[in-house]
Amino acid sequence: MKDKRLKLLFASDSFKGSLSSAETAVILEKAAKEVYGSCDCSSISVADGGEGTVEAVVSAVNGRIISAPVHDPLMKPITGSYGVIDGKKAVIEMASASGLPLVPVHLRNPLTTTTFGTGELILHAIDSGYTDISIAIGGSATNDGGMGCMRALGVRFLDSFGNELEGFGRDLEKVYDIDTSGIDKRLHDCRVTVMCDVRNPLCGDNGATNTFAEQKGADEQTRRRLESGMQIYREIIKRCTGVDCDAVEGAGAAGGLGAALMVFCNGEMRSGIDTVLDLIDFDRRLEGVDLVVTGEGRADWQSAYGKVMSGVGMRAKKNGIPAVGLCGSLGKGAMDICSFGIDSLMTTVNAPMTLDDALDNAEALYYEAAVRMFRLIQVGMRIGSTQNYK
Template sequence: MARVLIASDKFKGSMTAAQVGDAVASGIRHVLPNADVSVVPVADGGDGTVAAAVAAGFVAIPVRATGPTGEPVETGYARRGDIAVVELADISGLVRLPSGEFAPMTATSRGTGEVIDAAITAGCRRIVLGIGGSASTDGGAGLLRALGARLLDAEGADIGDGGAALDRLDTIDLAALRERLADVDFTVACDVDNPLTGPYGAAAVYGPQKGADGGQVAALDAALTRWADCIAEATGHDLRDRAGAGAAGGVGFAAVAALGATLRPGIELVLELVDFGAQLAGADLVVTGEGMLDEQTLYGKAPAGVAAAAGAAGVPVIAVCGRNTLTAQRFRSAGFTAVYSLTEIEPDVRRCFTDGAALLRRLGARLAAEHLSSEFAAAPGEFGPRPG
């Protein structure tokens, strides 16, 4: 009996990781009714990270927190024992901007700090923080303020939220934060190596993606420079050039400089959280995927991490995706035996979004027939004729 492990990321804007896995599993079982198929949703540290943890047995804990522009959002974290998994994207991310309107100068990471604070209050002492998808460029200042830091101007008054406000920063008081976090350990999922400031920093590289024009990028970079100066004075360490400091608008910097966090690749962390190694034992095939399989996939995205882990265990890996731009030579060199894309069987991209589950069932049937069964058992019907 074939044993298949499906460990896919979401198809962004279309299906969750769990929905992708269920659709592929349905297609496989259509061909091989007795197959042992397990679905283990994964993520790369961005959106979907908490969902992956919950699917792996963590408990979802709801929290109301401050969104990136100050409005309350209903969000939460995932908990198992004293471990809390927090996902910045769902709290302070671009998806939380009202009506999709950017706020490059004023958006804050405060809400992410509030969720972390709630987890600590509930007794969690190990925080795993995924920081992809941020809407702010505030250097993580809002996050630190929610955990007890005070950011003061020259008159001793608290400055406002957002990256632009850091230009008025004079001193930082970390006493309450240090007391609050004395026995708390932080690990941050981070897949970029940008420094905090300069031409490759948070404002210059990611500011335009968050709505900042040229003048605003320059102002934000200057404000982040002031922020780094003050943090260095308060901590005795200057970590603005640390690889990953510029992640999530500078949240990576705040995490390492003020929280003592360890930065690790997102998919590596998630695979540990879902106990992927144990799930992999005895598998004949692993299926992974994401919406777009391209060169970026090979640099820290979930499918590449799954392929590396499965490959190390000697288990073949197949990818499913909405669209694939990799050559056969390229994806094989990355550890994928084969790639199946929705656009192979449905060139209308709109239908790939609206009918993705049905199309994935067809791909699941096809890969089962071609890689797990000596003959194609499915007749035209629910999944249609054999594609390709």
Template sequence: MKFVIAPDSFKGGMTAKEAADAIQLGLQRVFPAAEFEKVPMADGGEGTVQSLVDATNGQLIRKHVTGPLATTVQATYGILGDQETAVIEMAAASGLQFVNDQTHNPLITTTYGTGELMLDAMSRGIKRIILGIGGSATNDGGAGMAQALGIKLLDEDHHELPFGGGQLHRLNQIDTTTITPFIATTKIIIASDVTNPLTGPDGASAVFGPQKGATPAMVKTLDANLKHYADIINRDLHLDLANRPGAGAAGGLGAGLLAFTNAEMQRGIDIVVDYSHLKQRAQNADFVFTGEGGIDYQTKFGKTPYGVARATKSVAPTAPVIVLAGNVGEGIDSLYDKRSIDAIFPIVPGVVTLEAAIKNGPKNLALLAENVGRLINSIQIK
């Protein structure tokens, strides 16, 4: 019997690999001779680096870079087992975890550190970079990232722009002649499910700016600045990005990547399915186990369990897909269909505190997997 185990992380409690190990532990108590194919997963957000490194036997790289407030921070990215692909979470260098209620200010925060991580990966011979762009503290349109890659963003006096989206109204010229030559030979794959444009009522500043500390006045300023930025990109690079779906992701980093690098956008879960070789590893599966910390009606829109279910059903259509989740929310009935999820179980055995649930997560996950395995075994015996 073959089990495919492909969970996401259980946020705050287990990495995807630790969750996969716990599920295997439980199932092995019932099926000690079974074949287990463990594929740690993610959906392009937090945990994607660790999941893909674990799934491909890659390695983690740690580097000091420029944080969103222009202070030095330590960030981590991954190189996959093929030694040609890097995976970077922009939040590792430019994320909300580096600011607080007193320091967050999207007028000054920068994506420069994200560009530094990209440049470091390229200098190691990397040919593809998977870049997850969730959780940003920035609203600079990817200007800082571009500057780190060697692009000059100049004002009317031919001076380099300071960091931050609050300075973009001063942009007068984009000089790409000094960009790193690595850009020409590196493919950037943007992992994002965000479809917001760069500007306007659905744009980066209006929709995401407030959660990064932007006041209504700041939102107005930042949106106007990004519009000016888009106009200069259109004039100098002949790229119309203002209304491009996804350009507003991560405070406009999506636009910067599309403007200055050889980039394309893909759904995060689709990227992880591809680079983890999930479909190939799910061939001839008898059962598929997946899961994450929480599941509800939103899981259908790009989250790991639903993506795993659709991917594995495409190659093993008769294999039931079983989801084990830390918390089961509203609307899960919409997740059930013949091409996706077959059953959903919560791992928490009773009423407990969040602290206890996290602490006992691996034990509870293994116990639930064992009990589901016993049910499978009893049905087969009959």
């Protein structure tokens, strides 16, 4: 049979604190050519719908970044941004306007934060002519039920006296009625996709407040107050729209922003990694590929649930392509990923070392591990392949 060149596709998540997705691709290509000599290597930046999603998508499809004046979670003016591709698609990270890192540690309190800036990003995208809007809703500083975001889009939340509420977390307990008559009518012509990999309902033990509010700065008293307010908000939504947000998986994401986007913007909840892979046309890039290499900084049981490796692995498996993961470290349950299209895992750590040592030497460790990995794959090719690669 005629020899053919080995075709490799690299699609790793970033290794937080050390290597970017693009940097792993450069190192993998160098290692592959050292082992195989002649081979075809291509790469694509990927993310799972969390931090870095806009950057990854824009990089993968030669999109561009748009800046927009917005307000941060404390309603201070800042410059936010989002990505645009294909002339009509916008990709937004709510963290760009409403993320926890935007709030100084000593000011973190979900009673006093809002998603208003995220609504401003959506509005800017609509004003700019984008009708297909994907929104990554991880990393929020907020627990306002998405009221701030919706207020920026024209929804009015009213107290028992008919006064309009500002849309902070503290306003949940005051909601008495919702007026949607002023919502931006252009939303009806938009496709809104919500990148969400958590299944939390709006309220309850596993709801938005009880699961996430503490990490956003809520003490126990604040948490109880927010949960009580969220229950009031839930009932008002149910009365005004007929939707029970506690029956919707993901409604509690981003402090309830998931619920608001679904109820008021007809948003479709989708896996973050699957949305990203569709945006970057990943299936087409798999055509003719012999091996996919993916990975992340640390693999554990969570890697199998909506993370980059599981998404990439399942797409590779669907197309009959073997896939391997090269990771910084392996934790409990890491090998669960093998049920999601990843054939095996390797780690870059080659000896006992501190995390600081691993981070400081990340590039050298990754390269050495990549060479080991490709050599092992080469052995497998010699044993079982029916083709001769040169």
